[in-house]
Amino acid sequence: MIEPLLNGGRQDGIGVYTAALQRHLPAAGCQVSAFSYPRWGADASVISVGQALPQSFEAATLRDLIAPKAHRMHMPVDIFHTPDYRLVRMDCPQVASLHDALPISHPEWCNPRLRGLKNWLQRSATRKADHVIALSHFAIDELVSCFGIDDSRVSVVPCGIDDGWLAAPAPAAVRATLAANGLREGYFLFVGTLQPRKNVERIIAAWQRLPTATRAERQLVLVGSSGWRCEDTVRRIDGARQRGEHIVWLNALTDSTALRHVYAGAGVFVFPSLYEGFGIPVVEAMGAGVPVVTSNTSSLPEVSAGAAVEVDPLDVDALSAAMQALAEQPALRAHCIAAGVARAATLTWRETARQTAAVYHRVLSR
Template sequence: MATHLELLFVSTQDAAADVERLRAVLTPRPEGLTRISFACPTPTLDRRLVEAVPQQSLPWEALHGTSAVQAVNRALLLGREDVLLLAHPLVALGGAVVELRAVLAENDRACALVPTPDYSGFDESERARWLEESRLPRAVCLPTPDLSVVLLSRAVLDMVGTLDETLGSLEEALSDWCLRAQRLGFITLRASRALFRPNGPLPSDLPDMSRLDARHPYFRGQREVSLADMRTGLAARTVASARGDLSVCLDIRYLPEDAINGTSVYAIELCRAMTQHTSARLSLYVGTEKQRKSLEPLGLPIYVNSGLPDHVQLLHRPAQVFSLPHLQMLLHAQVPYILSYQDLISYRAGSVWPGGEDQARYQLASYVAVRGAQGLIAISDHNRREVIREFHVPEEHVHTVHHGVDMAAFARQPTDDSAGVLQPLGLPRRFFLFIGSDYAHKNVKLLLAAYVNFRARWKGHGEMPGLVLVGHPSGTQDGVFPFLRQQPLPGVHFVGGVSHPVLRALYHQAIAYMYLSAYEGFGLPLLEAMAAETPILCSRFSSIPEVAGDAVLYADTMSDLAIAGQMIQLAEEPSLGRTLAAKGKARVAQFTWKQTALKTYEAYREVLRRPSLMSLTDRRFLKEFLSRPLLP
């Protein structure tokens, strides 16, 4: 760190505010401060400023000029050390000056250091603790200072010279000086942890960009890149979020317009719980008017394929990215984004896609989306481990947040008439239930084979139990739902999509819920079945044991014969079903949307406080690589 420092204080017409700014910098007196120069817009210096200078043999001098730039130049010519220029109504907080000097000392190509304006009103001791624990980049590049509160390197001052007095304002002259220094390979930095708070309205007059662009032809493009770089305002957003002032926009353009699936339930229930249980200010970003209308009952601000409002501090995409336009929006947003990566089925299973090129494009989109995200949410520990291994991201970058379930929406009530609700469907009185799509990993073919064996071996009394399938066709070559419509199997009832009252009645009437999936990121229907006190027969793969625990009957082996035997056991032994239902009811109490919302909110704050260093480095260049040719 440089040994000595000079303070160049530009006074204003508000002497009382000037005194506060001066005392904030001098208390405690910065180590190595050798002198104070007052650049005065009037011929005389207000005596209150002189009285604010500590009586510690600290020399001071008042310098007047025909303009603020001329007065500053006189002080720069007389100085010998690094110069801390204070020309805006900002008050230094805590160790702001120490941090500015430390960053300057570790960056030998820095010509100017700018602090971060703090509008949060956060308690100073709490702010210091928050920043100490954060993982903010210590400094980020700016084209030029955006405030006339700046630490200038004496070595570069001696090389570049003083400010241009022909320019109209101090801000313009300072920007021009930094651009001149850039020609020699120097940079302007913003110190993320050096905070100054406003103690008055900031000047609204900006440098004359047209004049600066004419002098420095590269400046316009450099300015545009900087304005689009979310790192520029990251520190200010981080400090603001520390008090809970957190505005989050959920990008849910991917939601189907006419169907409900697990991803839809997650997004909608998360919105409701976040609104009810956290202080986050939520808004939604959708792709169509039809989506907007369907989501209006949530009572949240909704934006349809438009720019994000300025108050948004963080984007959350509660699902993977399947299209390039969706990915580009995330990368080009001027705020950090967090991504819920729910499973790797589409990433790994070629059968999900029409061809290999489609899968390859999705894999590329996934890789870029993950590398550009400031944080990832995994919906199970199993999901988290897979994402870390597949994309080689740091462990602290990925947060596990389990799904929840609305217990009241599925719980049994004395007034329920499930049989009456289901009567129009013409279903058997007793049946096994499956809810989901017919993707290959859902193992619907295995379930059908097991049910055929179940029917062949059934020796019970009364009506033969049926098999009810609920869901929408996946459209893949392995999908079986369309064939069931054309050639129904005995006892199998494919009913497609159903309303919530019908879904609830199906759970209540089922002998057991069948969940033989070979892969799940979480398994939301498990929670729904437990909440409905429906016994479950399921596989042991991926995240399923993590969610189901000991509250289910696991398939002994994944053979149709063995599964048929367990189906017979469930149909013939009501006591087994009651035991499983009781265990499920106790276990599902651990999974609430309130807990999901609270943990998601903490993930939001953690992403701003400790953003992914990998993504801070990669995101800008990934965006540029995807949006323009690499070479002319």
């Protein structure tokens, strides 16, 4: 029995990924022990998930720097798997999931206060890990280019969705959630943190270029909290709403059931992100039976695999035209819905866990 160790994360993309592995790895034949790093200088018993690791990440990293050949942190596990770049020297094989190389490939989209640290930590993780998991082939190319990692030490294991996303929720429950949030069925939907690379301002501009009748019938619904450098986007949202435009920003929607209902009520999902290591919301929308408009860049064509309408994310007119086509052309809608559901059925967390367990076995058999 393989016993991987997972350190917890907040419920952003990495947090969703971590929680999904914890749920599904047992069915893939792995006994999972969850651990968290205690905060530096804080009571070691105050942790977010599972048991406390022997040292804080900061203290263990400092130890690695000062005495790299000294005694390694002992862990009572067969293999240690970190779902992000927080990796220190241990006395067991180690696997790291590296989601992208954004701080190096596109530093303009990262907080400058954290950019250098994240670059260093990711480089360190690629050196310490026995094997690296990437979420897409695009991500492998980025990791090789930016970190110089040997691609023979990297395996692609895509993200996914829970099987429940492929089953339609109860219509009455969907209607209740929509009513509680002021939504009318058939809207254009975006899900993601508001930050520059998510391209939300161009989504708004594209929606505003739609015919007046379309905008009156179909709201633009944005689901996601405020992120770094989102001030201009927030001002644009507020200005449009003050002018009476039908834009709804759900910035505090955290319940997974409610989010599933919001997807179910959408007419078109719009995700023209400028950069993604994977792009879980695209799979969520396809699994929910919503036709998708997405970018023709980064990992997104690999994720959608022809099941979405792909556009240049910098071309507002092309984005607007794609949104209108998916809203008004029944044949195109039907094709994208059917192709999307079929694609999403191949991208489940159950399958992610199975492939992840296979990586563990390969590492342990060396």
